[in-house]
Amino acid sequence: MSRSAVLVSVEHVGKRFDTLRVLDDVSLDLREGEIVALLGRSGSGKSTLLRTIAGLTAPTTGRVRYRGTELTGANPGTAMVFQTFALMPWLTVQDNVELGLAARGVPPARRRERALAAIGLIGLGGFESAYPRELSGGMRQRVGFARALVLEPDVLLMDEPFSALDVLTAEHLRGELMALWQQEDFPTRAVCIVTHDIEEAVLLADRVVVLGANPGHVRAEVAVGLARPRDRRAPEFAALADRLRGLLTGPFAEIVERA
Numbered sequence: 001m002s003r004s005a006v007l008v009s010v011e012h013v014g015k016r017f018d019t020l021r022v023l024d025d026v027s028l029d030l031r032e033g034e035i036v037a038l039l040g041r042s043g044s045g046k047s048t049l050l051r052t053i054a055g056l057t058a059p060t061t062g063r064v065r066y067r068g069t070e071l072t073g074a075n076p077g078t079a080m081v082f083q084t085f086a087l088m089p090w091l092t093v094q095d096n097v098e099l100g101l102a103a104r105g106v107p108p109a110r111r112r113e114r115a116l117a118a119i120g121l122i123g124l125g126g127f128e129s130a131y132p133r134e135l136s137g138g139m140r141q142r143v144g145f146a147r148a149l150v151l152e153p154d155v156l157l158m159d160e161p162f163s164a165l166d167v168l169t170a171e172h173l174r175g176e177l178m179a180l181w182q183q184e185d186f187p188t189r190a191v192c193i194v195t196h197d198i199e200e201a202v203l204l205a206d207r208v209v210v211l212g213a214n215p216g217h218v219r220a221e222v223a224v225g226l227a228r229p230r231d232r233r234a235p236e237f238a239a240l241a242d243r244l245r246g247l248l249t250g251p252f253a254e255i256v257e258r259a
């Protein structure tokens with residue numbers, strides 16, 4: 001089987017905060033064309049691992065490469081969507097979405113044009129002048145998505161992006177994200193999503209990396225071979241979710257396969 005290009009490689013990454021060991025010898029790749037879920041319990045270091053991939057946190061040991069080059073600061077190929085949206089409350093939707101472009105030195109007219117396109121893409125057309133406080137949670141997270149997608153990242157990183165939303169809004173946004181991902185002209189080549197929700201991992205991912213805790217480490221990598229759109233009620237879906245539950249909670253779970 002031919003393998004797609006590796007966009008991000010995490011190589012033997014360990015991370016300590018003072019005496020607290022948060023990650024231990026974590027290695028994984030993010031390849032072109034795939035959605036990877038980092039699945040783990042609270043405290044397994046998922047967010048720290050994602051921040052390390054983004055270059056926002058430096059590993060204590062090991063390294064992260066983006067397209068072969070070792071990171072020494074922010075990862076230029078990534079943009080992040082946060083659980084709690086992380087919008088600037090004093091800025092309008094338009095200005096929130098333009099922020100990252102301004103930081104990258106894109107001229108104002110081009111910024112405006114690209115932000116409008118991203119806002120439209122994510123279904124917020126007409127709300128450009130609104131402030132975050134005027135929006136529902138689902139709409140705020142749409143702004144969070146637009147702010148990341150406007151950068152046209154090679155790799156989209158998402159830290160529990162749906163977990164602060166109500167169930168129906170979350171499901172709706174997941175569906176929209178999948179529809180965008182399947183568009184041929186969608187510029188992002190890989191997605192990495194942190195989640196503690198087993199079903200969300202099975203619904204979205206091509207590959208699930210199961211993390212154990214204390215310190216965070218890779219327990220298993222599991223390929224999700226189900227056709228899209230996926231049906232939560234299908235027996236194969238439930239079987240895979242059960243298997244992941246076993247890997248996540250089983251006391252003796254070890255690396256059983258490398259997908």
Ligand SMILES: Nc1ncnc2c1ncn2[C@@H]1O[C@H](COP(=O)(O)OP(=O)(O)OP(=O)(O)O)[C@@H](O)[C@H]1O
Binds near residue numbers: 017020040049
């Ligand atoms: N900047 C920091 N300084 C000190 N400790 C930190 C820092 N960031 C994270 N930690 C600690 O690292 C551990 C792992 O945190 P992390 O947020 O990466 O885990 P997580 O699996 O994403 O958990 P959750 O699902 O609860 O967000 C926690 O004990 C946390 O308190």
